[in-house]
Amino acid sequence: MIMVTTMPHSPNVLVPLALAALVLPGVGHAAWNNCKHQTGHVSRAATDGVSTVEVYARAGSLEISGQGGATELVASGEACVSEEEMLEETGITLRREGDRLQVLVELPDTTDETGERWRGEYATLDLEVELPHGVALVVVDSSGDLRIRNVASLQLTDSSGDIDVRGVDGPVLVPNDSSGDIYFADVGDVVIQIDSSGDIEIQRSGSVTIANDTSGEIEIVNADGDVTVGNDSSGRISVENVRGSFSVQNDTSGGIRHRDVAGAVSLPPGDD
Secondary structure, eight states: OOEEEOOTTOTTBOTTTTOEEEEETTOSSOOOTTOSEEEEEEEEEEOTTOOEEEEEOOBSOEEEEEETTOOEEEEEEEEEESSGGGGGGOEEEEEEETTEEEEEEEOOOOSSSSOSTTTTOOEEEEEEEEEETTSEEEEEEOBSOEEEEEESEEEEEESSSOEEEEEESSOEEEEEEOSSOEEEESOSOEEEEEEOSSOEEEEEESOEEEEEEOSSOEEEEEESSOEEEEEEOSSOEEEEEESSOEEEEEEOSSOEEEEEEOSOEEOOTTTO
């Protein structure tokens, strides 16, 4: 049985886009080996006039892919919870605000921030989003591995889990990444403002700026512009085939290696 539902808590939930939110018990793209209770969700909306898609994910994996020629956004996912009553608080909400379309994962609070009802329980939702290739993408993800493919541009904030991003036509901005490895390939200019832990690997990009990196190795290969590392606390830095300049302002430990840098190289004393 398929139930067409709406999310009751927000008056801005997409009605004019003919949003369909489907709840499909037991059906989804994830296989839950240790899940006590689960249900699938699918939400979709037309994207006429949308320039930016914002995805707010929570606990669980996240996959986003751009589709050439697509005219709608489709968000699907499988919720997994420890108590059956918690399923009523799971869902995927789409909300339109001007030219921005938001994708919001709904999960019961297990952190005591809004009460103690579900303290000690668990709730996750693996989310998969397909969207038109030409829109800008903003992602805020709390935990779980993340994969993004074939989008126009990307702004990404991530708390934990590995990041795998491939095929971004324009710039990539990471204001903050708390933990987990980062892999970028075939992307435009990259700016990582804060990375707390985990390796960073960037293959085939525009310019690269890493302002602050606490720990983990940094490897950059085939950069079309300048490569700049501000503060690096620990872990080796390795760059190769840079068509611009290469500079490191401060490096505490790990060593620096560079090869085939077309422009000037500027390194801290003792590393040059």
